[in-house]
Amino acid sequence: AQSVTQLDSHVSVSEGTPVLLRCNYSSSYSPSLFWYVQHPNKGLQLLLKYTSAATLVKGINGFEAEFKKSETSFHLTKPSAHMSDAAEYFCVVSDRRGKLIFGQGTELSVKP
Amino acid sequence: ETGVTQTPRHLVMGMTNKKSLKCEQHLGHNAMYWYKQSAKKPLELMFVYSLEERVENNSVPSRFSPECPNSSHLFLHLHTLQPEDSALYLCASSQDYGAGAPYEQYFGPGTRLTVT
Numbered sequence: 378a379q380s381v382t383q384l385d386s387h388v389s390v391s392e393g394t395p396v397l398l399r400c401n402y403s404s405s406y407s408p409s410l411f412w413y414v415q416h417p418n419k420g421l422q423l424l425l426k427y428t429s430a431a432t433l434v435k436g437i438n439g440f441e442a443e444f445k446k447s448e449t450s451f452h453l454t455k456p457s458a459h460m461s462d463a464a465e466y467f468c469v470v471s472d473r474r475g476k477l478i479f480g481q482g483t484e485l486s487v488k489p
Numbered sequence: 490e491t492g493v494t495q496t497p498r499h500l501v502m503g504m505t506n507k508k509s510l511k512c513e514q515h516l517g518h519n520a521m522y523w524y525k526q527s528a529k530k531p532l533e534l535m536f537v538y539s540l541e542e543r544v545e546n547n548s549v550p551s552r553f554s555p556e557c558p559n560s561s562h563l564f565l566h567l568h569t570l571q572p573e574d575s576a577l578y579l580c581a582s583s584q585d586y587g588a589g590a591p592y593e594q595y596f597g598p599g600t601r602l603t604v605t
Binding site for chain 2: 409411413418419420421422423426428467471472473474475476477479480481482
């Protein structure tokens with residue numbers, strides 16, 4: 378069975394500093410992984426996805442994630458945080474039918 | 490209208506009421522989903538429809554009744570709900586479900602449901 382674990386429930390950074398949101402996965406086969414973002418009172422928006430092509434995946438709004446099989450990790454990074462990045466972020470793994478399994482979420486706060 | 494829309498955005502209902510949530514997708518997708526998002530819990534998949542046929546039911550109580558009259562519309566009929574059913578209900582769609590997965594899912598803004 379697949380699962381994801383987001384290692385931090387809350388991350389706080391200052392504007393202009395790097396962002397790191399951590400995610401570990403468990404999968405019995407080569408996984409498909411996603412990061413989604415949810416701004417307050419909004420639905421979820423896809424940031425990026427990994428489907429066994431390049432291990433470094435670039436997404437929208439300057440985010441990227443690196444798939445590391447040896448560490449079973451798929452951490453989300455951004456070089457410089459912006460106030461508009463404050464939101465909840467979800468690491469997600471897909472099973473072979475397309476069913477998405479969500480992590481608990483990480484709330485990102487950005488201080489001015 | 491583009492993407493996935495949901496109505497109403499907010500709903501307050503008593504435990505004896507009957508109400509329905511509506512979802513519409515304008516993306517030409519074949520699969521639609523209902524999720525429940527409660528505070529402090531991961532998103533829970535409730536139902537999956539593929540080509541208007543229910544293909545997944547994640548042990549959801551019968552007081553939640555989905556309906557998919559065509560590939561663009563999805564409803565969630567609610568009756569005799571409990572206060573613990575208060576949550577954000579999200580609808581999503583994807584190109585397909587099953588063979589050829591994974592498919593990106595596109596989410597609506599959700600309906601905030603409060604059961605009193």
